[in-house]
Amino acid sequence: MANAVVRQVLRRPVRLVPLAFLAVILVGTALLSLPPMHHDGQVRPLVAAFTAVSATCITGLTVVDTATYWTPMGQGVILLLTQMGGFGIMSIATLLAILVKGYIELSDTLTVQTETQAQDLGQARRIVVRIATSMFAAEVVAALLLVPRFHYSHGLPWPQALWHGVWYACMSFTNAGFSLHSDSIMSFVLDPVVVVLMTFSVWAGSLGYPVFWELLKKWRRPGQWTVHTRLTFYGFMALFLVTFTAFLVFEWDNPDTVGPMAVGQKVTAALAGGVMPRSCGFNIVDYAGIKDETIITTIVMMFIGGGSAGTSGGIKVSTFFLLFFLIVATARGEADVTVAHRRIGDETIRQAVTIALIAVACVVGGTMILALLTDLPLTHVLFDVTSAFGTVGLSMGVTPELPAGGQLTLMLLMFLGRVGTFTAASALALRTAARHYHLPEERPIVG
Template sequence: MSPDRTNIRRLFSRVTRREARFSPQPAANGLGRALLHPVRLVPLAFLVVIVLGAELLMLPIAHTSTQPEPFLPALFTSVSAVCVTGLATVDTATFWTPLGQGVILALIQVGGFGIMTLATLLALLVRKTIGVRGQLVAQSETHTLNFGDVRSVLFRVARIMALFEAAAAAVLTARFWIAYDDNPATALWHGIFHAVSAFNNAGFALYSDSLIGFAGDPWIIVPICAAIIVGGLGFPVLIVLLQGGIRMKEWTVHLRLTIYGSLVLLTAGAVFFAAFEWNRDQTLGPMPLGGKLLATLAGTVFPRTAGFNSIDYGAASPETVMVTNILMFIGGGSAGTAGGIKITTFLVLFFAIWNEVRGRDHVTIAHRSISSSSQRQALSVALLGVAAVITGTMLLLIVTDHPLDKVLFEAISAFATVGLSTGITPDLPPSAQWVLMVLMFAGRIGTITVASALALSARPRLYQLPEERPVIG
C-alpha cells in the first residue's frame, strides 16, 4: 500500500473518531431516548385520543341524533377537535348535548396542549443535535430552558394556556351575561368554551352561524382574536415575550420571523379583505363603519388557522377566497396551536429566493446565516404540504360535484387545520369526509413529525461527491 493511501486512511480514521467523540448523540441520554420514540409515536398517541373521543361522542347522552351510534359524525368531530381544526359535518350547537360539547372541549384542550408541548420538546431535541451553539440559541429563545427542564416545559405551557384562556373566558363570560344571556351558568359555559376554542385555534362555536351574529360586537370579536393570535405565536415566542428579558435588538431569528411575519400577514390580510369586501352587499356592505372594521380584523385573524367566521365565506368574493387560501396555508408560529406550514417555513423559503435573486451564496436573515439543512427542511415541509393539498383536492373533486374553488378551499382548510368552510362540509359524502379527516390529521401531526424527523435524521457527511449543475428553468 502506498504511503499516501496509508496517510489518508489514518487521517480518515482520526476524523471519524473525533466526530464520534464530539458529535451529539441524542439517544445517549434519557431525554433523547424518551423523545426519539414520540417522534414515531406521536401519530399513534393522537389516534388513540381520537378513537376515545369518538367513543364518548357516540354515547346516547352525548348527542341528539335519532341514530343510536352516529359513528361518522362522532369520528369526524373527534378528529377535528383533537387536531384543533373546527370543521364540522353537524351543527355543534344543536347536534351535541352539553355532555357532548364538554367532550369536544376536552378534546380541544388535550389536542392543543399535546401539540404545543410535543412541538416544543421536539424542537428542543432538534436543537440539541446541533451542538453547544445550538443549545445556547435554544436557551436564549426559551430563557434558559434546556433538557433538564422537561417538567418545567410542561408546567410553563400549562400555565400560559390557563392564563390566557382564563383572561379571554372572563371577558367573554361577562359580555355574554350582560348582553346576550340572563343565565350566568350558560354565559360562563359559552365564555369558557369559546376562549379555549380560540386560544387553541380550534374554531368550534356554540352558535349555528359561528360568530356571524357577533360580527359587530368588539367585546366578543377582540378577545377571541387576541386569544387566537397569542395561541398561534408558539411557546418559544410567548415565554420570551412574557419574561421580557431580551431586548428587541437581541431577538433570535425565530423570534423575529414569527413576530414580524405575523404582523405583516395580519396587516396584508386586513388590507386585502377590506379592499375586496368593504362594499360587497353579501358581506360587509350593509354593516356600519365599526362593524366593518371588526369584521376586517376577524377576516385577517380567523384564517390564521382559527376557524371561526364572522362572514359567510360562501358569499365572499373569489379574490377574498384566494387571499384566505394563502393565509390558511401559511398558518401561524411553530410550537403553537396554529396549523399550516408555519410562518418560519414560509419566510425561510422567501429569503432563500430573495438571496438567490440577489446572487448571494448564503441565505441571511437579520445578520444571521441560515443553514442549508434548515432550508431543505423548510422546502420539504412546504412541498409536502402542497402535495397533500393537491392530492386531497383531486380526491374531493372525484367524489363530489362541487366546483374547484370550493373544494380547494375545503382541502386547504382541513390540511392547515383552520376549520373555515364555504358551507359544503355538511353535504359531503362519507368518502369526502374521510379525505378531510386524513388531511386534518396529516396537517396537524404530519408537519411536526416530518420536520422533527428531517432534523433528527440529518448527519454530517465526511466526504463530498463530484458536483454537477443540471439545467434549471
C-alpha cells in the first residue's frame, strides 16, 4: 500500500519536470535576447533560444562564440542557467531514483545510518541540501585550485583569473562545457595541471550524486558498495581506459590533432579525450580534424554518457552495462541477469532496453532530419546529433552552419536527451505493477 501511495504521489512531479525545465529555458531565452547581453546589441531570438536550451540542459553546443559574442552579463546568465540545470537534474533525479522504490534507503545509497519512509519530506529536503552543498563544495575547491594557476601561469590579472577560475570550475562540474576561449580549452594543452583539474571535476560531476557520496564515505570498503555504484564506477574506469587508449593510438600521428605535440602533451590531450566525450563539451583538439576511428569511438562514448542522477547525459553507464550483462546471461542460457552476486529484476532490464531503444530512435531520427536539411557529411551530422542528444557539447563544426530547422532539431534533441530519457526512465519505474495473472505463452522466431 505504501509503495502504491508513493508512486501515485510521484507521477505528477515526474510529468512536471519537463515543464519546469521548459520554464527555465523560456526565461533564459528572454534574458539572453536583451541587447545588453551581446556585444553587437542585435536581438537574435534563435541564438538566444539555442544558447538557453544548451545551457539549461548543460550541453555546451553553441552557434556563436561564447567568448566574443556574449558580454560578461550574458555570460553570467549562461553560467546561472547551467547551475540551475545541473542542480535541478541532480536533485530531482536523485530523489526520484530513491523514492520510486517506495522508501529511502539512506543506509545503502547515501550512507546515512537510518532508513526513513518516503513520506518524510524533511529527509527529502536534507538530501536536496546535501546535493547543493556537495555541488557548491566541489566547484569551490576546483575554483580555488584554478584561480592561482590562471594568475601565475597564464598571466591573467586577479579579477580575470577569479572569473575564469569560477567559470571553468562550474562548467566542469556541471559538464556544461561552455568556454571563455574561442578554441575551448585547446590553449591549455601545454598546462597539464589545468587539464587534469578540469578533467577530474568533469568526472566527479558526471558520476552522479548517489555514487559520488557513497564513494566518499565507503572508498575503503568497496565490498560494501551497492550494485549501482559498482556498475557506474567500474564501468567508468573501463570505458575511460578504452577511450583514452583509442584516442592516443588513433591520433598519435595525426598532423591535424596531436601529431605535432610532444609525448607529454599527447598524453594530456588523450586524458581529456578519454573523459570529455562522456558528457562535457570541452575539446583539447579540433574535432573537425580527428580520424574516422576516433569519430566512431567518440560517438559511442557520447551515446553511453555518464552516471545516473549526475550532470552527464546519454543512456548512462549503468544502463549500458546492464545491457552487457543481459547479453552475457542470454549467451550463457541463464534465466537471471546477475551483477556482483545480485539478481537484477526483470522490470529493471526492461527499462534499460526501453531507454536504449528510445535513445537509438532519437539519434537516428535526428540524423535523418539533418541529412535531409543539409549536404554535410553523414559522419559530421551523426557526431553533432549524438553530442546534442547525449548533452555532451562536442562538435565537428557542423552546428553553427545549420539552417534554422537544423538548429531547432538539435534544440529538441538536447531537451529530450536531458529531460526526456530521465522522465521516461522515472515514469517506467513508477508505472511498474505486478499482474496477478499470465496470458498463454508463445515464442515468435527471433534472429
